[in-house]
Amino acid sequence: MDRSARRPQRAELVSLDKAPSEHAVRVLAVDGDREAVRLLGQLQIRAGAVLRVQRAAPLGGPLLVECAGSTVIVSRRLARRVQVEVLA
Amino acid sequence: MRVALIGQPNCGKSTLFNHVAGYRSVTSNYPGTTVRLATSQVRLNGHVIELVDVPGIYSLTTSNPAEDAAKRLLIEGEVDVVVNVVDASLLSRSLELTLELRELGLPMVVCLNMADEAERKGMTISAARLAELLRLPVVETVASRGLGVKNLFTFVGMQAGSRPAPAPELAWHSDVEECVRRVETALNGCIQARHLPRRYYAIKLLERDDEVWAATPACAHAVAEQARAELERSHGRPAESVIMSERHDRSMHLFEQVATVGRPRPDARAALDRLLTHPVWGYVFLLGILGGIFWLVFGVGATIETWLLARLEAAFAALSAALAEGTLAFAVAKSFWGGFAGGAGIVLPYLIPFLIALALLEDVGYLPRVAYLTDALLHRIGLHGTSTLPLILGYGCSVPACLATRVLPSRRDRFLVSVLATQIPCSARSTVIFALVAFYLGPGWALGIYAFNLAIVILSGRLLSRLWPEVSPGMILEVPRYQWPTPAVVLKKVWLRLREFVVVSWPLLIGGSVLLGLAEYWQLDRAVNAALAPLTGVLGLPAATGTTLIFGILRKELSMLMLVQALGTADILSVMTVPQILVFTLFILFYIPCLATITALVKEIGARLATLAALYSLALATAIGVAARIVLEALAR
Numbered sequence: 210m211d212r213s214a215r216r217p218q219r220a221e222l223v224s225l226d227k228a229p230s231e232h233a234v235r236v237l238a239v240d241g242d243r244e245a246v247r248l249l250g251q252l253q254i255r256a257g258a259v260l261r262v263q264r265a266a267p268l269g270g271p272l273l274v275e276c277a278g279s280t281v282i283v284s285r286r287l288a289r290r291v292q293v294e295v296l297a
Numbered sequence: 298m299r300v301a302l303i304g305q306p307n308c309g310k311s312t313l314f315n316h317v318a319g320y321r322s323v324t325s326n327y328p329g330t331t332v333r334l335a336t337s338q339v340r341l342n343g344h345v346i347e348l349v350d351v352p353g354i355y356s357l358t359t360s361n362p363a364e365d366a367a368k369r370l371l372i373e374g375e376v377d378v379v380v381n382v383v384d385a386s387l388l389s390r391s392l393e394l395t396l397e398l399r400e401l402g403l404p405m406v407v408c409l410n411m412a413d414e415a416e417r418k419g420m421t422i423s424a425a426r427l428a429e430l431l432r433l434p435v436v437e438t439v440a441s442r443g444l445g446v447k448n449l450f451t452f453v454g455m456q457a458g459s460r461p462a463p464a465p466e467l468a469w470h471s472d473v474e475e476c477v478r479r480v481e482t483a484l485n486g487c488i489q490a491r492h493l494p495r496r497y498y499a500i501k502l503l504e505r506d507d508e509v510w511a512a513t514p515a516c517a518h519a520v521a522e523q524a525r526a527e528l529e530r531s532h533g534r535p536a537e538s539v540i541m542s543e544r545h546d547r548s549m550h551l552f553e554q555v556a557t558v559g560r561p562r563p564d565a566r567a568a569l570d571r572l573l574t575h576p577v578w579g580y581v582f583l584l585g586i587l588g589g590i591f592w593l594v595f596g597v598g599a600t601i602e603t604w605l606l607a608r609l610e611a612a613f614a615a616l617s618a619a620l621a622e623g624t625l626a627f628a629v630a631k632s633f634w635g636g637f638a639g640g641a642g643i644v645l646p647y648l649i650p651f652l653i654a655l656a657l658l659e660d661v662g663y664l665p666r667v668a669y670l671t672d673a674l675l676h677r678i679g680l681h682g683t684s685t686l687p688l689i690l691g692y693g694c695s696v697p698a699c700l701a702t703r704v705l706p707s708r709r710d711r712f713l714v715s716v717l718a719t720q721i722p723c724s725a726r727s728t729v730i731f732a733l734v735a736f737y738l739g740p741g742w743a744l745g746i747y748a749f750n751l752a753i754v755i756l757s758g759r760l761l762s763r764l765w766p767e768v769s770p771g772m773i774l775e776v777p778r779y780q781w782p783t784p785a786v787v788l789k790k791v792w793l794r795l796r797e798f799v800v801v802s803w804p805l806l807i808g809g810s811v812l813l814g815l816a817e818y819w820q821l822d823r824a825v826n827a828a829l830a831p832l833t834g835v836l837g838l839p840a841a842t843g844t845t846l847i848f849g850i851l852r853k854e855l856s857m858l859m860l861v862q863a864l865g866t867a868d869i870l871s872v873m874t875v876p877q878i879l880v881f882t883l884f885i886l887f888y889i890p891c892l893a894t895i896t897a898l899v900k901e902i903g904a905r906l907a908t909l910a911a912l913y914s915l916a917l918a919t920a921i922g923v924a925a926r927i928v929l930e931a932l933a934r
Contacts, residue, residue: 243505243535243537246535246537246538247356247358247537248773249773250538250541251355251356252355252390252773252775253390253545255538255541255542255545256534256538256542257542263574264574264576266574266576266669266670266672266673267576267673268673268674269673269676270669270670270672270673270676270682271669271672271673271682271771271772273574273669273776277387277389277390278386278387278389278390278418279387279390279775279776280570280775280776281773281774281775281776282665282668282669282672282682282772282773282774282775282776283771283772283773284672284681284682284771284772284773285771286771287771287772287773
């Protein structure tokens with residue numbers, strides 16, 4: 210699927226792995242066990258943070274996510290636990 | 298005075314350490330390079346300092362052995378001054394660790410490193426204002442160029458013995474502070490002879506840190522549980538998340554007070570990154586880069602090897618002219634020279650170009666991009682892209698590869714990657730491939746061996762991950778900025794890695810060669826060969842190869858060198874068939890790791906799992922050897 214071809218709807222709520230690339234998104238919640246929440250949180254992927262998915266690796270590979278001035282590789286499994294709203 | 302360099306991964310701690318102590322700690326442009334404490338005694342500004350380079354941590358709640366080592370050093374009171382190294386270009390995030398370290402109440406100096414990168418991002422930071430708000434000295438540095446380092450250690454000397462003053466600006470919201478105070482009061486009288494402030498323990502109890510929970514008396518747990526429940530009720534999320542948010546909030550507040558963000562300078566690195574992580578071009582470049590390294594190592598190595606071996610043979614012919622063949626003196630001289638020439642003429646020509654290429658890849662910052670590109674593939678064998686880094690290091694040496702597994706979060710991942718890394722052809726085993734297969738059969742065969750090895754590693758991974766299913770939450774890895782490698786640092790790193798071969802393995806190789814020469818002179822090798830005859834027999838190898846397999850456990854390249862010694866000729870094709878050469882190489886490639894690797898395995902995954910790994914590799918090597926023998930002999934008919 211061409212991720213960049215998707216256009217966000219108004220205040221669309223999705224998990225991070227479904228977020229359109231090159232759009233700002235705000236984290237609403239991070240689900241999952243303490244360890245996953247902590248791993249994501251220490252790289253600033255936590256409720257309230259504004260992120261941008263740069264691109265996704267093919268064949269179900271990880272995402273490249275821009276966050277607080279740095280770029281982070283996030284596996285799809287972890288990305289599925291991050292609920293975001295797409296900012297207009 | 299003991300000074301620890303503490304900071305988030307890839308903030309330049311090891312660069313600072315090496316600038317002060319000389320190049321003793323391997324630096325690379327990716328998170329998690331430092332996996333164990335590196336120490337050095339240095340004399341700075343009149344003080345004798347024991348400087349400690351500590352693995353990077355994002356917080357004091359740790360999740361892998363490398364981070365645990367960093368935390369233990371701080372908690373166990375073995376540090377006189379903490380130098381908190383901060384990547385200035387990631388200031389708001391880095392300050393969260395600064396605030397957490399401050400909670401330890403240890404003498405501390407903040408080192409605002411990579412000030413040049415911050416400038417490039419358009420950031421202007423007031424170090425003076427930050428020092429005022431943190432009530433700690435803050436010194437700007439560019440460690441890669443040595444800027445500000447002398448000034449930093451002047452403050453370190455002044456700070457020894459003085460604990461951070463209270464900073465009202467850093468107080469949390471009143472309801473959270475109230476909970477912390479309540480747990481602190483409960484701890485009053487419970488904690489004795491602890492050097493850390495009660496506030497630290499109270500916060501960690503609220504965060505439900507398992508280690509602190511186990512180390513504190515039960516009398517405080519009830520109060521902590523009550524406070525945690527209260528925070529969860531009022532904030533609608535877990536207490537540890539509330540504490541994390543408080544630190545984040547204070548960090549952002551500090552950042553806004555001390556930094557202004559202007560227009561960043563145009564940066565070509567973003568365009569380069571888009572190309573190198575592209576869903577199609579990224580893989581084209583990856584294959585091109587890895588293939589280029591293979592041909593560079595082989596091309597350069599083969600040219601140097603041919604030139605060097607010719608000269609070494611001529612030198613030995615001249616030297617041995619005075620000795621009568623068949624005497625003990627001749628046997629010793631010949632085997633000594635064989636070991637020496639083996640190191641100089643076979644190992645070094647391949648090892649040096651490979652280590653230079655690996656150092657360049659590491660310092661440019663390309664390896665995390667490789668992790669990104671290969672994660673999906675590694676998932677097929679139950680691993681993550683983060684495992685790529687140890688596996689790639691495995692092509693250099695299995696020992697640092699095993700040590701690099703410390704950054705992996707689960708014991709299962711560390712075991713699997715350690716086992717697979719030991720199956721990757723390290724530079725020693727590459728020497729066998731180059732000097733035996735490529736030299737006698739051609740480079741195409743050598744490439745085939747690498748491809749076959751990769752296939753077996755993948756199958757091995759699938760098998761092992763079925764036996765021990767995955768539980769880790771998946772990959773999360775920070776991607777560093779690209780950097781120009783500094784030639785001096787690359788050469789020092791290559792020397793650091795090469796030194797072990799020159800000072801340990803090479804003498805061992807010469808000693809082993811002499812020992813085998815003597816065994817052969819007194820015909821003792823026959824007993825070893827007879828004992829190993831069932832194995833060499835099933836593999837279809839000449840009985841004389843038995844002793845070489847024993848030497849291969851000391852160092853893999855010894856097998857190759859000893860083969861020449863054991864067979865009594867450098868023209869291997871005159872005494873071994875093509876299938877035998879291939880079976881011998883495949884067996885060497887997969888059987889029991891060398892002694893140094895076994896030691897590293899025991900250290901990283903424990904004696905039981907290390908024994909299992911060694912037995913698994915022996916069984917795998919025998920199975921592959923026998924299968925290869927059957928197929929190759931059938932094809933040869």
